[in-house]
Each structure stands twice: as structure tokens, then as C-alpha cells.
Amino acid sequence: MVTYVEIDDPRDPRLADYRDLRDVELRKHLETERGLFLAEGEKVVRRALEAGFEPRSFLMAERWLAGLADVMATADAPCYVVSEALAEDVTGFHVHRGALASLHRRPLPAVDAVLDGAHTVLVLEDVVDHTNVGAILRNGAALGIEGVLLSPRCADPLYRRAVKVAMGAVFSLPWTRLVDWYDALPDLAARGFTTVALTLSDDAVPVEEAVAGVDRLALVLGSEGHGLSDRWLRSADRRAVIPMQAGIDSLNVAAASAVACYVAARRG
Template sequence: MAVLVPIEDPADPRLADYRDLRDVELRKHLEGEHGLFLAEGEKVVRRAVEAGHAPRSFLMAPRWLDGLADVLDRSDAPCYVLEERLAEQVTGFHVHRGALASLHRPPLRSLDEVLDGARSVLVLEDLVDHTNVGAVFRSGAALGFDAVLLAPRCADPLYRRSIKVGMGAVFTMAWTRLPDWHDALPDLSSRGFTTVALTLADDAVGIEEAVAGLDRVALVLGSEGHGLSSRWEQSADRRAIIPMAEGIDSLNVAAASAVACWVTARR
């Protein structure tokens, strides 16, 4: 059972895992160095622990203790209890969901392990917005995709904001980073996947036509600004568009992923 530790000083060194949560660069350095990630909110904290991630500690306002009592009962990690005004001084924002957990970051899984038995996967190239990465994970999970593969420069799906937007989908979906950016799509093709790139290329066909009848599909999505690199666009097996009303040529990548996942799931 977690030990409840009342905290009255926001500078207490035991709260180091939770400091300056709005500073993205600082958090990336701290979380990478110490092998941790954060979960925010009762539902997300619960999903992280139920998925098997081991807590380092919890930080909660007193009113959230009862709602997460069963989670705390199953953990030996300390639970730091402090008033919400003090929690705001530690984290740098109002923790309106009242609960945070610091958890041990799992080792990155191998590509072979993640693709074992998979039929539908999402492949993300250089998405740098944590909100978009979380939303893509959520769409993939909701529509029955098996895995997500990330290019080396993609945002961290275990960053607090990604996890929160994705409602913990990263805990249930298999995922990893691609070891080789240049030949990532040809490698997927050699593994039996048909790679379908979402792009405005001249030879792109409607997404329904592009995925019709396919057994194993890898949907490929590009960065928020420039979309896919020319290398990935050209090395994909097929290129597809989402048909839209005249005058509109694209959607936000998170919205596009939801539409493409829905169409692909119905193939």
C-alpha cells in the first residue's frame, strides 16, 4: 500500500519529478535522464498502472485520495499529498484533475515485436506536436489499429500532454521508433505491409480505393507543416488523399488520421 506523505513546502526535493511541467525542453531532458514519464488525471493514472507501468510516486490533492484508493492500495510508491495551490507552485499550472503519477519509463520495444501479428499500423514521420501524437494514438486505438511506428524525430508519445490527449491509448497500443528512417517504408513492404501515404501527390487516389482489399496496411502520415518528405512519399507503395469539398485541400493531421483509420478499418 502506498505511504501517504503530507507535503507543505513546494520546494521539497522529493517533488523533483513534478517540477516545471510546462517547460517542454527541461521535461524532455529530465524524463530521459531519469527514465520516467508522467500521467495526469484519475483515469489516465489508473490506466497507466493497470497497464503494468510501475509508479515511482504519486502527487495528489486530498480530495482525489478516495477516488484512487484502489490504485494506491496496489502500490508501494509514496503518495505526496499537498493542497492544490501548492501543487500549482510545483508544476507551474493548475492541476485541475488533482492527481499526477511519475512512472518508470519502459524500454523501447523492437520493431519485430511490435509488428508480430499486426495487420493495421500507423506510421508517423516527424510529427512534433505532442497533442497531435496523442490524438493519432487515440484514433488508432479507437478504430482497431494494432500498432504505431514513429520516425526518430517524432514527439514523445509518453510526454504528459500526449498521454492526456490520447486518454492513455499509448498504454494499450504497441508502438516503437523506427530504427532506420531512410528505408523504413521499403522495409515495411518487405514485411508484407502495403504502405499507403496520405499526400497531395498528383498520382494519389481516394483513400477508400487505396486500401480496398488489402490484408496488411501501413498508413503513413507526415509532419504538421510540410507533410511527408519526398523520400517517404515516393517510397510508399501507394499514395492516397481524403476527398474534400472544393477549396479545401487538407485536414489537421490528427483529424486526417481519424478519417483514414475509419476508412481503413472498414476495408
């Protein structure tokens, strides 16, 4: 059962999981080292608990306790009850949604487990912005994607900002990291997927044409700045572009993922 503990000292060592949340590099190191991730906001905390993630602790202002009391009731973890001013002092920002939870990470599933039974997946290469990764997972979950594979340098889907933007989709949409980045696309082709790379290459065809008639489809998106690497562009089965009006040559990668997923969900 959850235990409620009132804390009025921002230096209390029990609040260590929640310190300096705005320091991205520090947090990435600490969260990996401690095997934890943070969920922010009532809806996201609820979805993490409902997905079965084990909490380490909760940090909440008193007015947010009632809204999560039902899902916290069976949690074997402390809930640190603090003032909103103290929460801001500890975290480094205004926790305007009032609730934070520190949860244990799980081992990442194998690629085979993510792809098992899937007919439409996303493959991300070096998408380094946490907001974009979160938005892509949210788009994918909403538009019929069944799994996501990330190259080793992609941003962490369980980083607080990514989890928040994804609105908990990271808990329901299967995802993992690729071990073999170099041959990832040929490996997908060997598993029966047609890999379609989103690119501005001259030989790219409209995305509707590229995905038409494809049974098992892997949509491939590249980094925010340079797009896909030459290796992945060369090894993709097809190259596709989202047709746009003159004068605009590209979309943000998260927006492009939404368009591509929408088209893929309606492919004939």
C-alpha cells in the same frame, strides 16, 4: 503498499519529478535522463497502473485520494499529499484533474514485436506536436489500429500532454520508434505490408480506393507543416488523399488519421 506523505513546502526535493511541467524542453530532457514519464488525471493514472507501469510516486490533493485508492493500494511508492495551491506552485499550472503520477519508462519494444500479427498499423514521420501524437494514438486505438511506428523526430508519446490527450491509449496500443528511418517503408513492404502514404500529391487516389483489398496495411502520415518527405513519398507503395470540398485542401494530421483509420477498418 503506498505510503501517504503530507508536504507543505513547494521546495521539498521529493517533488522534483513534478517541477516546471510547462517547460517542454526542460521536461523532455529531465524525463529522458531520469527514465520517467507523468500521467495526469484520475482516468489516465488508473490506466497507467492497470497497464502495469511501475510508479515512482504520486502527487495529489486530498480530495482525489479516494478515487484512486483501489489501484494505489498495492503500489510500492509514496503519495505526496499537497494542497491544490502548492501543486500549482510546483508544477507551474493548475492541476485541475487533481492527480499526477510519476512512473518508470519501459524499454521500447522491437519493431518486430509491434508488427507481429498486426494487419493494420500507423507509421508517423516527424509529427512533432505532442497533442497531435496523443490524438493519433487515441484515434488508432479506437478505430482498430494494432501498432504504431514513429520516426526518430516524432514527439514523445509519453510526454504528459500526449498521454493526457491520448486518454491512456499510449498504454494499450503497441508502439515503438524506427531505428532505420531512411528505408522504413521498403522494410515494411518486405514484411508483407502495403504502405499507403496520405498526401496531396497529384497522383494520389481516394483513400478508400488505395486501401481496398489490402491485407496487411501501413498507413503513413507526415509532419504538420510539410507532410511526408520526398523519400517516404517515393518509397510508398501507394499514395492516397482524403477527398474534400473545394477550397479546403487539407486536414489536421490527427483529424486525417481518424478518417483514414475509419476507412481502413472497413476496407473490403
